[in-house]
Amino acid sequence: MASIDGAIPLEQGAMKSAAKQAQYLEYINNFRGFVILLVVGIHILLEWPAGSKTHLVMDIIFQDCTIMFVFMSGFLFQHLAFKFEYRTYLRKKFQNVILPYFIISIPILCYRLYLNDIPGIVTAVHPDFASWSKGEQLIYYITRGAHMPQLWFIPVIAIYYLLAPVLINIDRRPKLYFIVFPALVALSIYIQRGENLSDTPRTATYFLSAYMFGMIMSRYRDQYLVFARKYWILLTAVILIAAWACYHFKIIHGPFMYLQKMYSCAFFLLLFWKLADRAPKYLSTLAAYSFAIYFLHYYYVLIVRILGEKLTGGPIPGNLLNWLICFIAVMVCTVLTIMIIKKLTGKNSRMLIGS
DSSP: OOOOOOOOOOOOHHHHHHHHTOOOOHHHHHHHHHHHHHHHHHHHOOOOOOTHHHHHHHHHHHTEEEEEEHHHHHHHHHTTTTGGGHHHHHHHHHIIIIIHHOOOOOOOOHHHHHOOOOOHHHHHHHHHHGSHHHHHHHHHHHHTTTTTTGGGGGHHHHHHTHHHHHHHHHSSSSSGHHHHHHHHHHHHHOOOOOOOOOOOHHHHHHHHHHHHHHHHHHTTHHHHHHHHSSSSHHHHHHOOOOOOOHHHHHHHHHHHHHHHHHHHHHHHHHHHHTTTTOOOTOOOOOHHHHHHHHHHHHHHHOOOHHHHHHHSSOOOBBOHHHHHHHHHHHHHEEEEEHHHHHHHHHGGGHHHHHO
């Protein structure tokens, strides 16, 4: 294994540890499939009535669920850290994440640039954005992921890719976790999640604690699962009480929601471990397609909204049935598109759509 500056050598039994790390973790895959459902769910666009209890419940479930998506990224990063080599790592991330990001962005960028349809999150920060040159607008969109609501994640995760050697060094000196992680949690609580996720420096800082939490849970998953198996009733009670508190006090953002979602990462890790043999098989497929779903689904969110508004003569009324119909339509269309692209392009599909 290529060394990292200042990194300690792997302990005795490294080969055995590497083999263990390389094992296929079915419950982690199921968790990934579940998380991508949450990510799509929060993006369904409906006009909910004021004071809707259904909307409140759905906000509690879906808001800040990206914490779990980032958590899974950190978990898998540490899970594969035994074979880390920086150049190879960056090359693969460019091929399988950054390049698809550029490709997937082409249609929406053409629309934004040539029809001058500027997102509100951009004009709120830069009222004069329309007067910028097309080149300046293009650079801003690409480096901030501001051209489509879900794409802010790619510039953020790209920063984590660049920080990989630092994160690897921390993982190889695990005592550092006890210093760095609490500091990152405190920082996340202090700065909080901004309304504009395309504020890349702030967003990357906010989510870094979730990424490192994933790394920690990967490194110590065996110890955690021994503990969690013994105290699962208590752990379940905590998440139910937290959900009740969110509902009772109408909490859908802020430090409490951040902590609730961070705790949810650990809880669902336990849940999917306990249900490893009983989880629906389609979750594995969704996990395999997760990055492609993340990239593509919002195109269908927009299509479904446009068609729905033509049918209803205005914004689609927010209710559970309409949400379910829109959600299923978006998921089915997205997955079918991925399957068709994969069929047509084979292994090259990862460079096109990320899966």
